[in-house]
Amino acid sequence: MRLRGAVYLWLLAAIPACSGDPEDDDTADDDAADDDAADDDVASTLTLSDSQNYDFEGTLDIRPYDLADGSDPLFDWSGLDTDLQGHPLDPVTDVDQVTIVVFRYLSEGEVEEKLSSNTLEQVDVGLFASVDPGDATSVRLSELTLMGNDIDVEQYFVEGYGTWLVSLATGSTPGVGTRMAAFARPLPSEAETTLTFAADSTVLDFTVDLASLDPLPAPAGVEELTVDWSGVGTDGLGNAFQADSIDRVMVGQYTSLAPADLEEQFLDLEILADSLWRLDVSGGTEAALGQAAGDAPFPGFDSAGTWVLALQCTTCANPAPPFLTLVEAQHAAAGEQEGAEVSPVPR
Amino acid sequence: MSESRTPPLRKPRPQPPRRRPKATARAGSTAALLAALFAAGCGKPPGAEDPDDDTTPPDDDTAPGDDDAAPGVSVSATVSPVIPTVVTAEVSVDGGSAQQAWIEIGPDEGYGRTVPLDVSGPAPWSTWILGLKPSRTWHLRAVAVVEGEERASADQVVETGSPPGTLAGLGLSGSDPAAAHEGFIVTSFMGEPSTAVILDRDAEPVWWYGPGGTELISRAVPSRDGRSILFIRGVLEVPDQAIVRVSFDGADVEATPTPGAHHDFVELPGGTYAALVTDPREVEGKTVDGDRIVEFGPGGEQTAIWSVWDTFEFSEASDHLAGTTWSHANALDYDEDEDAYSVSLLGLDAIVRVDRATGESFRIVGGRLSDFATPGGETRLFENQHQFEIDGDVLRVFDNGTPSSLDSRAREYLLDDSTGTADLVWSYGATPPLYCYNLGDVFRMEDGHTLVNFGVLGQLDEVDEDGEVLWRINLDLGAAFGYTTYLESLP
Known part of the structure; x- marks a missing residue:
């Protein structure tokens, strides 16, 4: 039952923090991390706090398409060449999954709002179905199935059943890679039976504030750093921070980009990084950055460019990192013991 | 240590x-x-x-x-x-x-x-x-x-450690959670990955185990010896299904191959499992998948007990889902006192009793061959049902309903074998109505409260006799409930 693929929806691709391939990364050994933290007195601990977290505000404008009630509509993306992030899209090779999600009791506006605020629950999803279109650039609603089971989904396509969200995704990894979405509205008065995706079918508008956060101080050049997020209470969207949801830690270095540049190009955060390290975690509230995987071993922070540290939830409906901060490398003064406990210092 | x-x-x-x-x-x-x-x-x-x-x-x-x-x-x-x-x-x-x-x-x-x-x-x-x-x-x-x-x-x-980040989050609500059960719910979170889970009354996971990957876990249940959780894993399309035994401390994991098994199973005394298994037959030159009950012995031996083909006649017009069996067996139970199985057949809107010793079916409830009807003569007692429980003359069943009704309900029937009457004595559906098109089950607790599991919708309600929701869990987006078993306490 591929529930996640169907219900995690398209937003998962909207934020670059979730665009990476989890299989590219080494999985952290939490026990090892714990051991490192507990047994190694010289290991530094970077204790994260709410004041260090960024602010993310995103709004979604999903275009509704009026279609004939009771029809078997065609979803056509043959002319789509740009995704909702504004990135180029090949309609043949980049769309690997078409998904329908029906929200029985939510209006289109509520769906947009709940997607933006990450407050959807499974019970909101009244129906979902999906299909791999192969090389086709259009599919009919009736081609979509529930986990491979033909449930005659088109029989539900009547006015009043709910809000229909159609999405296109790259890749078969559940919940990852959605490129475009639209609302399909069954109306008795409408004769149209084709929904033609366009570049503005979904518009993602967002604001990222990296300027107001207190940067995270970290000892320069220390590879074996433990990140501790047990003290974080609020995520970047303003919701209660769910520590258990964190499944990846990301560190990026941007040698020529300032924080203001990253705010502007937030959707390309992982693409723009000159160096990137990822560490998958499972449970717990700590991770050892020395175990993060990248093109080279994590060398520790330095003063070159801008450093970003993010805690990600790759299975959340809204993949905006629950925590993201800027890191300031701190060079130890003479006589200071390298690797001593570092406390957050508000800027 | x-x-x-x-x-x-x-x-x-x-x-x-x-x-x-x-x-x-x-x-x-x-x-x-x-x-x-x-x-x-x-x-x-x-x-x-x-x-x-x-x-x-x-x-x-x-x-x-x-x-x-x-x-x-x-x-x-x-x-x-x-x-x-x-x-x-x-x-x-x-x-x-x-x-x-x-x-x-x-x-x-x-x-x-x-x-x-x-x-x-x-x-x-x-x-x-x-x-x-x-x-x-x-x-x-x-x-x-x-x-x-x-x-x-x-x-x-x-x-104690924390659950993995991949375990679906959930929210607890309800009018009076303090008046709800004090025990534990053994279930599975179906999604990717699927995980066998035990939840306490505060809806906190106190035990979990997942094989990872895309394997589905539909049923997780405590073993008879009280030392393990058993679950069935696999997907219908790939014939490597197995019933997995995981010791409570996770140190011992043992898989018993049960090729073709799907949906549900029971553990019998002596280490034998019985499972719902696909049963392909040739029908006018085409292979059609039905269902049967097969026992898997501790030595790997398989014993076919009963096949849906023995009792029901296949029809091309059967309203079954592509990719599933035409009879769509989806829940299995075993009555040790009567040495009989009961099996739910979604494709036939029926629940059938099967004598384990003879393999003969009897006491068909629901559907065209039903031995029972409402006082008004209706034999369609439920539609597209999933899990059920039989308690003497009482049948409780999760009636998923249809795209027309859009209202899934737990129903309780009083069955009179002498008259063939099925009286609907209680039912519960959510407000506003929910259409749970996949999974779902019902369980009556000793205090009269009822657990109603709206499987694919990720909602689990505990309701009183009047249908008031005392306790409710909603899973975060992306996970559904498998079948549930209620325990008043853990070993």
Whole structure:
């Protein structure tokens, strides 16, 4: 039952923090991390706090398409060449999954709002179905199935059943890679039976504030750093921070980009990084950055460019990192013991 | 791991009869299973809550070292690296024997919960401590009656770990959660990855295990011996299904191949499993998948008990879903007293009783061949149903309904075998109505409350007789509930 693929929806691709391939990364050994933290007195601990977290505000404008009630509509993306992030899209090779999600009791506006605020629950999803279109650039609603089971989904396509969200995704990894979405509205008065995706079918508008956060101080050049997020209470969207949801830690270095540049190009955060390290975690509230995987071993922070540290939830409906901060490398003064406990210092 | 030893307390507590914890099962067949499960012992150790107890540990005279001549009690406590809410406690005493012993554990040194130890064998004695909430600090000590004296180890501290980030989050609501059950729910979170889970009354996961990947887990249930969780994994399209046995501490994992098995299974006495298995037949030159009940013995032997082809006639017009069997068996139960199976056939809107010894079907409830009808003569008692429970003449069933009704409900019928009447005596559906097009089950608890599981919608309600929702869990987006089993306590 591929529930996640169907219900995690398209937003998962909207934020670059979730665009990476989890299989590219080494999985952290939490026990090892714990051991490192507990047994190694010289290991530094970077204790994260709410004041260090960024602010993310995103709004979604999903275009509704009026279609004939009771029809078997065609979803056509043959002319789509740009995704909702504004990135180029090949309609043949980049769309690997078409998904329908029906929200029985939510209006289109509520769906947009709940997607933006990450407050959807499974019970909101009244129906979902999906299909791999192969090389086709259009599919009919009736081609979509529930986990491979033909449930005659088109029989539900009547006015009043709910809000229909159609999405296109790259890749078969559940919940990852959605490129475009639209609302399909069954109306008795409408004769149209084709929904033609366009570049503005979904518009993602967002604001990222990296300027107001207190940067995270970290000892320069220390590879074996433990990140501790047990003290974080609020995520970047303003919701209660769910520590258990964190499944990846990301560190990026941007040698020529300032924080203001990253705010502007937030959707390309992982693409723009000159160096990137990822560490998958499972449970717990700590991770050892020395175990993060990248093109080279994590060398520790330095003063070159801008450093970003993010805690990600790759299975959340809204993949905006629950925590993201800027890191300031701190060079130890003479006589200071390298690797001593570092406390957050508000800027 | 930590270890401690302390000198004796005072005289031993009186020993009332050993209390057998109550167990409630999802159906008659599993009642025996759970009774066996709880026979392993849980709840208070002998005399642990004697109100007249004058053996309360004294404050000062029990400090380690007060009585070097008395035998000491030592305990080591280890958190499972696989399932970090499970603690293994190992206890020994100087001299190697004790009349009785138990573990006391709680969030502080007041403890509050006791876990008995079986001291009939040679020391050290060990036990699992289950049901601990994740991400907490726990205090525990061992208490043993040695040479007529009750003695306790020093306090130990362990920390339980947190669930994986991939485990779906959930929210708890309801009008009166405090009035809801105090037990545990064994279920699965179906999604990617699927995970077998035990939830406590606060909706916190106190046990979890997932094989990872895209394998589905539809049914997770405690084993008869009370030492494992069993679950069925696999997808219909790939014939490598198996029933997996995972010890509560996660140290032992054993898979029994059950090719073709899907949806549901039961464990029989003696280590045999019975499962719903696809049964392909040639029909006018085409292969059509039906269903059968197959037993998988401990030695790998397979015994076919009954096939849907034996009782029902296939029709091309059968309204079944592509990719599934035409009969779409989706729930299996076993009544040990009658040595009979019951199986739900979604594709036929029927629940059928099957005599295990003869393989003959009888007592068909619902559908065109129903032996029962409403007082108005209607034999379609439910549509696209999933799990059910049979309690004597009472049938409770999760009636998924149809795209026309858009209203999934738990229904309770009183069946009269003499008249063939099925009286609808109770039902519950959510407000506003929910259409649960996949999965779903119902379970009546001893206090009259009912657990209604809207499977694919990730909602689990506990309702009273009037249908008031006392307790509700909603899973976060991306996960559904598999079948559920309610336990009043854990081993």
